[in-house]
Amino acid sequence: MRRLLLLSAFALLLAFRAPAAEQTVDLATGEWPPYVSQQLPAQGAFTEIVREAFRRAGYRVQLTFQSWPQTEWLTKTGKAAAAFPYRPTPERERDFDFSAPLMRANSYLFYHKPHLPHPPQQFKSLDELRGYRIAIQLGYWYIPMFQQHRLNTLLTPDEVNALRQLQLGHMDLVPMVLERGLYLIHNSMPEHEKEFGYISTPMDKDTPLGLMFSRNYPQAERIREDFGRALAQMEKDGSLKAIYQRHFPEATPPR
Incomplete structure (x- = not known):
């Protein structure tokens, strides 16, 4: 009987020490x-x-x-x-x-170096970008802001298409989250990756x-x-x- 009690107590102790699933x-x-x-x-x-x-x-x-x-x-x-x-x-x-x-995440304005060799690397207001053609996508957060500053925008189907418009010289700038922009350039047009850059001033906090x-x-x-x-x-x-x-x-x- 005593041995049975000891075994039961030992089993209970192990149960308490076992890690929770x-x-x-x-x-x-x-x-x-x-x-x-x-x-x-x-x-x-x-x-x-x-x-x-x-x-x-x-x-x-x-x-x-x-x-x-x-x-x-x-x-x-x-x-x-x-x-x-x-x-x-x-x-x-x-x-x-x-x-x-x-x-x-921060959004930046990407550009194609051969078509825009001297981009505005620093700007204090979006008003300074009115002379540029900017590719946008429907539903993105920046559209009301661009409209408020009366920027020259053109709707594109998606961000990859916008990058191709930059490469063709049809557009000057495209806003994208930094990591996503770098990823899309690397994966959609790797042979032209070094032709793209982004303006160092972020569009958002x-x-x-x-x-x-x-x-x-x-x-x-x-x-x-x-x-x-x-x-x-x-x-x-x-x-x-x-x-x-x-x-x-x-x-x-x-x-």
Whole structure:
């Protein structure tokens, strides 16, 4: 009887010492290379940071790629704990909670060096760009700003088409997030990569990109807090910056 009691006590002690099983967390995202893509190593820099932070927090990530409207719907209805990458806006903050930024994005004006050998490297106001032809895409954040400053714009189907318009000399400038612009040039026209540059004056201040958390997912607040602590640890020990620089060695300054 005594031996049975000792064995039972030993088994109970082992149970308390056994590590807790990882909890699965459901996340949603979409294609936005080079930040997130099923075709990229580690599915992109943003995805690698997200997975590492959740791993440190004791979670296993279950990730689904969807269209961006579907991604937002899954998160709002509580079928996903969070979606990424998203920038906080007043409209979104009415329905979601946001993590601290994983990255900060800036948009720059790209140009084709042979057709614009002397671009305006520094400008204090967009009014100074009225003499340039600027390619834009429907729905982007900068359109109202360009309209306010009465810039000469032309709608193009997508950013790759806009870059080709630069190369042909049909347009002078195209606004793009820095890392995305460099990625598209490298992948869509690698033989002409050195022909492109970007104006050093950013069009916007650092835009935070983070996780957009559901308010309807089970234990969403605890998951968000666990993720936040792990992310802060990654920033403190330098691993957040290291992942960024490994994916974007050519992007300066690093964010």
